[in-house]
Amino acid sequence: MELREKFLSHGFTHLESLIVKDEVEELRVLYDYLLKDKKRTEGLRSDLSGGSGGPVEKITQIMRPSLIEPKLSKMNVYKQALNYAKLLLGSDMALDFDMLINKAPYTNTETPWHQDAAYWIKMPDKRAVSCWVALDDVYEANGCMWFIPKKKSTNILKHYAMPNKGALFCKTDTKEAQSIPLNSGGCTFHDGFTLHFSKGNSTNSRRRALILNFRPESMIVLEREQGVDHTGDREIRNKK
Template identity: 60%
Template structure:
């Protein structure tokens, strides 16, 4: 853990080959697929990070994001994924780390839509304690061709680059040098942790299968309280906050 903690602090991300067993992955896949199909209960939590394509009645989701899925299926919070990831967050950044929000991001087969380079902190309000850790859990075999994560080692400090929105309500993106970028293939149940200031990206899915990921975001409990006091519950409209 000591070396991984130092790596996380220095580079802004780490890879963990095995966070979950195959049984736990299968359990999460069942819940995940149920939520992907349940469009009524997830309507207020759901968006397409690639931007809307087609009319509202025939909208095609290319990168489906569902925020706070545990508000729809609370038993998610009792799964091993949430418990083990929280302990890792505490080991990396301190015992006051707690779950801020969870989300699902699925890249549909042959969607071929990139998730552009960005920093998560571009979505967040300014917080005096900047510690954060996002656990990106693979529920499928992930590799370059179906959209594994890429990271650029973090520069010193907590600078947020200028970001813009993709057209039609899509994700934030920024222009940045990527010559030092590293791709992180994962087996099902493997994960990465990254902080909010680390640049990351993934290619489109060019395969016949889904690329399902569960993301758990952790920060200090006092900063979660500050967010909630300011009305930030990660259920509303996605927008640049700083």
């Protein structure tokens, strides 16, 4: 099935290779620098697990990393991902926000099932695509992405908030769930209504991911007019 056709019918698809190994290595250097720098990332950093400040963040999320380290947005991965976003959903797609999500070795904490649209305000144009780029080889045991093929409807399930400003989650039937293992440099694409999840990292390896989120330029303007720039507290904005 062609990339765009699968994305539109299932709500997700993937590429075996989005960027070359040399760029993966460059990204890892910047990524690790930001992970270690808790001062510069303060206010944009949280533990999606809902952890309350233990010695190790189980699921580190850093929002808008390219605001802290502008070198990121100049890298080829941003251009490549945007090109595919336009291929999948139209020429008016633009970068809304980026983020880093890291699962440290042996933390073994899942990212629960959820729909990204639960985090977003209601918009008249619902087109959106998230590009999840693997910076390490990913597989089920260290936290590769899982998806449930989307139905024709675009309903948002009821979501709940984990404690301590952790991730949102919902309850769903997972019998049709599919895992997408990737080599580093590969990526997945999913839309805002597609249910997705990842297992915890139970291995001694890293699991670093860069996520780039795209939507129509006009909808980004609408978000910013309403004060949404993806740097504030995590909350349920788009309810069932």
